[in-house]
Amino acid sequence: MLAKSSLFLLMIGMLLFASPVAGQITTGLIGGRYYTIVPSHITLVDLNFGNKGITDKGVWYLADALKVNETLTSLRLFGNQIGDVGAQYLADALKVNRTLTTLDLRWSSISIVGAEYLADVVSINETIEELWLGDQFSGVIAACHLAKLLRVNQTITEIIPYNQLPPLSLHLNWATAWKVPQTLTKLGLPSYEFHARGAYYLADALKCNHTLTKLDLTYKYIEDAGAQHFAEFLKVNQTLTSINLESNSIHAHGAQHLADALKINQTLIEINLSGNYIQSAGAQYLADALRVNQTLKILHLRSNGIENDGIRHLADALKNNQTLTTLTLDSNRLREEASEYLIETLEINRTLTKILAQSSVNGPIEAWFLAKHLRTNKTLVTLSMFGLASGNEGELLLDETRHMNQTLTTLQLKSNAILALGARYLADALIVNQARLISVFAATSREGAKYLADALKVNQTLTTLNLDDNWMRDPGIEHLAAALVVNHTLSALNISSNNITDEGIQHLADALKQNQTLTTLNIANNKLGPMSPVHIGKALCQNQTLATLDLSKNAITDTGACHIANGLKKNRTLTTLNIAENKLGPMGALFIGRALHENQTLTTLNLRNNDIRRSGAKNITEALHINCSVSTLDIGANRFRDEGILNIVGVLRINHIRSLSLDNLLITQTALSHLVEALKVNKTLTTLSLASCKIDGRKCASLNEMLRHNQSLTTLNLNSNRITAGGGQLLAEALLHNKTLTTLWLINTGIGDYGAKCFADALKVNETLTTLMLRWNHISTGGTRHFN
Numbered sequence: 065m066l067a068k069s070s071l072f073l074l075m076i077g078m079l080l081f082a083s084p085v086a087g088q089i090t091t092g093l094i095g096g097r098y099y100t101i102v103p104s105h106i107t108l109v110d111l112n113f114g115n116k117g118i119t120d121k122g123v124w125y126l127a128d129a130l131k132v133n134e135t136l137t138s139l140r141l142f143g144n145q146i147g148d149v150g151a152q153y154l155a156d157a158l159k160v161n162r163t164l165t166t167l168d169l170r171w172s173s174i175s176i177v178g179a180e181y182l183a184d185v186v187s188i189n190e191t192i193e194e195l196w197l198g199d200q201f202s203g204v205i206a207a208c209h210l211a212k213l214l215r216v217n218q219t220i221t222e223i224i225p226y227n228q229l230p231p232l233s234l235h236l237n238w239a240t241a242w243k244v245p246q247t248l249t250k251l252g253l254p255s256y257e258f259h260a261r262g263a264y265y266l267a268d269a270l271k272c273n274h275t276l277t278k279l280d281l282t283y284k285y286i287e288d289a290g291a292q293h294f295a296e297f298l299k300v301n302q303t304l305t306s307i308n309l310e311s312n313s314i315h316a317h318g319a320q321h322l323a324d325a326l327k328i329n330q331t332l333i334e335i336n337l338s339g340n341y342i343q344s345a346g347a348q349y350l351a352d353a354l355r356v357n358q359t360l361k362i363l364h365l366r367s368n369g370i371e372n373d374g375i376r377h378l379a380d381a382l383k384n385n386q387t388l389t390t391l392t393l394d395s396n397r398l399r400e401e402a403s404e405y406l407i408e409t410l411e412i413n414r415t416l417t418k419i420l421a422q423s424s425v426n427g428p429i430e431a432w433f434l435a436k437h438l439r440t441n442k443t444l445v446t447l448s449m450f451g452l453a454s455g456n457e458g459e460l461l462l463d464e465t466r467h468m469n470q471t472l473t474t475l476q477l478k479s480n481a482i483l484a485l486g487a488r489y490l491a492d493a494l495i496v497n498q499a500r501l502i503s504v505f506a507a508t509s510r511e512g513a514k515y516l517a518d519a520l521k522v523n524q525t526l527t528t529l530n531l532d533d534n535w536m537r538d539p540g541i542e543h544l545a546a547a548l549v550v551n552h553t554l555s556a557l558n559i560s561s562n563n564i565t566d567e568g569i570q571h572l573a574d575a576l577k578q579n580q581t582l583t584t585l586n587i588a589n590n591k592l593g594p595m596s597p598v599h600i601g602k603a604l605c606q607n608q609t610l611a612t613l614d615l616s617k618n619a620i621t622d623t624g625a626c627h628i629a630n631g632l633k634k635n636r637t638l639t640t641l642n643i644a645e646n647k648l649g650p651m652g653a654l655f656i657g658r659a660l661h662e663n664q665t666l667t668t669l670n671l672r673n674n675d676i677r678r679s680g681a682k683n684i685t686e687a688l689h690i691n692c693s694v695s696t697l698d699i700g701a702n703r704f705r706d707e708g709i710l711n712i713v714g715v716l717r718i719n720h721i722r723s724l725s726l727d728n729l730l731i732t733q734t735a736l737s738h739l740v741e742a743l744k745v746n747k748t749l750t751t752l753s754l755a756s757c758k759i760d761g762r763k764c765a766s767l768n769e770m771l772r773h774n775q776s777l778t779t780l781n782l783n784s785n786r787i788t789a790g791g792g793q794l795l796a797e798a799l800l801h802n803k804t805l806t807t808l809w810l811i812n813t814g815i816g817d818y819g820a821k822c823f824a825d826a827l828k829v830n831e832t833l834t835t836l837m838l839r840w841n842h843i844s845t846g847g848t849r850h851f852n
Contacts, residue, residue: 108135114168115143120150127153130161138166142196151178158185158192166194179204180261207262211269214276222250222278255283263290267297270304280308291318298325298332305331310364311339319346326353326360333359338366338392347374351381354388362390370396372405379405383412392420513540520547520554527553532586533561541568545575548582556584560614564590566599573599577606585610588642589617597624604631604638612640616670625652629659636665644672644698653680657687660694668696672725681708688715695720700727700753709735716742716749723751727781731757733766740770743777753781755809761791771798771805781809783837792819796826799833807835817847824850 123146130136151174158164169182179197186192186208195205214220258266263286270276286294291314298304309322319342326332342350347370354360375398382388410416513536520526534540541564548554564572569592576582597620604610620628625648632638648656653676660666671684681704688694699712709731715721716739731739731754743749759767764787771777787795792815799805815823820843823836 110138110140111136112138112140113144114140118144118146120145120147120153123150123153127157130154130157130164133161134163137163139164140166140168141172142168142170144172146172146174148173148175148178148181150174152181155181155185158182158189161189162191165191167192168194168196170196172197176204176259176261179259183208183261183265204259204262204265206256207258207265211265214266214269214273218275220250221275222280223276224250224278224280225255225282257283257285258290259285260287260289260293262286263293267293270297271300273301274303277303278306279304281312282308282310283312285313287313288315288318288321290314292321295321295325298322298329301329302331306334307332308336309340310336314340314342314346316342316345316349318342320349323349323353326350327356329357330359334362334364335360336362336364337368338364339368341369343369344371344374344377346370348377351377354378354381354385357385358387361387363388364392365396366392367395370398372399372402375402376405379409382409382416385413386415389415390418390420391416394420514543517543517547520544520551523551524553528556529554530558531562532558536562536564538565538568538571542571545571548572548575548579551579552581555581557582558586560586560588560590562590564592566593566595569596570599573603576603576610579607580609583609584612586614587618588614592618592620592624594621594623596620597627601627601629601631604628604635607635608637610638613638614642616642616644616646618646620646620648620652622647622649622652622655626655629655632656632659632666633662635663638666640668641666642668642670644670644674646674648674648676648680650677650680650683652676654683657683660684660687660691664691664693666691667693669694670698671702672698672727673701676702676704678704678708680704682711685711685715688721689718692720696723697721698725698727698753700725700729700755702729705730706732706735710738713738713742716746720748722748724749725753726757727753727755729757731759731763733763736763736766740766743770744773746774747776749776751779751781752777755781755783755785757785759785759787759791761786761788761794764791764794768794768798771795771802774802775804778804779807779809780805782813783809783811785813787813787815787819789814789816789818789822791815793822796822799823799826799830802830803832805833808833809837810841811837812840815841815843817842817844817850819843820847821850827851 118141123141126139126141127150130139146169150172151169154167154169158167174182174197182195182197183204186195186205197205210223258281263281263284267290270279284290286309290312291309294307294309298307314322314337318340319337322335322337326335340346342365346368347365350363350365351374354363370393375393375396378391382391406419410419513531513534516529516531520529531544536544536559541559541562544557544559545568548557559572562568564587568590569587572587576585592615596618600613600615604613615628620643624646625643628641628643632641643656648671652674653671656669656671660669674680676684676699681699681702684697684699688697702708709726709729712724712726713735716724736759743752759782767782771780782795787810792810792813795808795810796819799808813819815838819841820838823838827833827836
């Protein structure tokens with residue numbers, strides 16, 4: 065006896081077979097329920113049988129009918145009990161059917177076997193446009209469509225992930241991608257897994273492609289079988305120069321196939337196999353290839369479970385290889401002997417310029433080996449040592465930098481416990497080495513600061529020193545301050561997050577009175593006391609070079625603002641002042657405002673996230689009616705509403721502000737209306753930020769009006785507002801008329817699929833917008849298709 069669903073599908077199958085008289089109605093009683101079907105051989109185009117409990121047997125009736133039906137274009141079978149047998153039935157039907165364009169099989173019981181049946185037919189069927197299997201196996205289908213495209217396209221040179229595409233790049237509908245004009249050069253891949261079968265379709269198509277140079281297949285789960293397919297492709301390809309197979313579950317067997325291809329291939333320059341599991345056996349296969357290959361320059365083998373034996377094989381091969389320049393081996397299972405193998409190779413090899421083995425080079429012994437190499441190597445230009453062990457033996461590496469040749473230009477020592485002795489060695493290196501930029505992220509300490517300071521007294525090339533988050537405290541700052549008095553080259557100094565108090569700031573301020581080269585100083589996030597602003601204010605009165613000063617996150621009060629303001633009245637060089645996230649109230653804003661009456665050099669003022677309120681905003685804006693130099697103002701998150709915003713609107717009418725941030729303020733419809741009226745005629749403002757201002761869809765009508773008339777604004781930030789789909793439609797309509805806006809931020813604004821569609825339609829007409837940020841907007845895959 066037939067199941068209810070099968071009997072129903074039998075009736076449907078008979079209907080699809082038939083050529084009924086127009087208007088004839090078929091009615092069946094199944095399980096006590098009547099099903100009425102209105103047949104029309106001419107117009108029946110869509111059947112939806114989602115979540116009906118259909119099994120493989122029921123699918124057989126539908127598939128048999130599809131072989132002769134000539135009208136149905138959409139068949140939705142999602143949420144049923146269809147397995148691999150049912151997938152095979154449908155695949156056989158699609159081999160002859162030429163009308164179906166959409167087949168939805170999501171949330172079924174189809175495995176990779178069934179997906180391969182369907183993929184095989186998609187590779188030859190030219191009408192099916194949407195075949196849904198769910199994210200797990202949709203990549204196999206996408207690979208089929210991509211293969212179709214690559215067989216006919218002669219312009220694509222790069223295949224990369226979607227998120228690496230340039231802004232506003234074309235995101236293709238995969239089913240019809242093979243029909244695109246011959247103008248596309250970069251193609252973005254979806255995040256689906258291709259599996260081995262998808263790799264087969266793609267590799268097979270690439271054998272006849274003569275334009276592709278870059279292929280990125282990260283996280284495609286192609287496994288060893290897929291690696292074999294691409295290896296066969298690489299043996300005959302003569303254009304590809306870069307292939308990324310990171311995180312694809314490739315083991316030693318897959319590495320063997322790729323190594324065999326590298327022995328033959330003469331064009332590949334870079335291959336990335338990171339995040340697989342080739343182990344030492346796979347490394348040995350690649351080492352054999354490196355003895356023969358003469359074109360590969362970059363090889364990435366991070367996180368592959370390679371042990372010392374694998375490194376030994378690679379090191380031996382590199383003693384003879386004369387082309388490889390970069391080798392990455394971090395996050396493998398290497399011990400001390402592995403480092404010795406690499407160092408012995410480096411003393412012979414003359415082409416390697418970059419080795420990254422952070423997790424491989426551990427402890428004092430490895431540091432000693434690297435230091436030994438630095439004495440003799442003549443080609444290394446970049447050395448990265450992250451997580452170097454503490455202790456004097458580990459610091460021998462820094463000791464050897466005193467003897468290094470002049471090819472080493474970049475030294476990164478992030479997260480290293482080099483302590484005071486290590487800092488001394490680094491300081492000695494600075495005296496000898498002529499590097500122009502070194503960023504030191506290390507546990508330098510107070511004593512270490514003294515060694516660095518002594519080096520700065522004689523070094524004549526260093527221009528930028530970053531000592532952020534080093535726990536130097538006041539004694540360390542005292543040593544640096546003494547160096548600033550005599551140093552004539554350093555122009556940028558970052559000492560943020562160093563627990564500096566009044567004492568350290570006093571030393572620094574005294575140095576600034578004499579220093580003639582420092583232009584950028586970052587003292588953010590320290591522990592400034594009540595006397596620190598006094599010292600800084602006095603320094604600003606005398607200093608004649610400082611252009612940028614960052615005092616954010618220092619709990620500066622109104623009294624402190626008064627002293628800084630006094631310095632601003634006399635200072636003639638400072639152009640950027642950041643006092644955001646302090647404790648300035650209305651009086652602090654009053655002091656800063658009075659200083660702006662006299663100061664005519666400051667161009668950027670950041671007062672974000674203080675507590676200046678309505679009267680403080682009034683004081684600042686009144687000053688800006690007189691001051692003509694400030695062009696960038698951030699006054700957001702300061703707890704004022706309409707009246708304060710209306711004061712700012714008045715500034716916009718005098719036409720000299722170019723960038724304005726009002727983030728995190730409650731902007732009412734009244735305030736927004738006044739702002740819009742001012743911007744209709746404003747000719748100078750180019751950047752406006754209204755993030756988190758409680759702007760909803762209704763208020764977007766005012767923004768629509770502003771964008772239609774404003775002729776200067778190039779960047780508008782509306783992130784984290786309640787724009788919704790209706791507001792998105794209004795903004796999109798404004799883009800049809802606006803001719804100046806180039807960047808629009810709408811992250812987390814709830815515009816949804818409909819809002820996305822409105823913007824996609826607007827971009828067909830708008831020719832000026834280059835950046836549109838729509839992250840976190842509940843836009844589905846269907847919504848993103850509008851941008852195709």
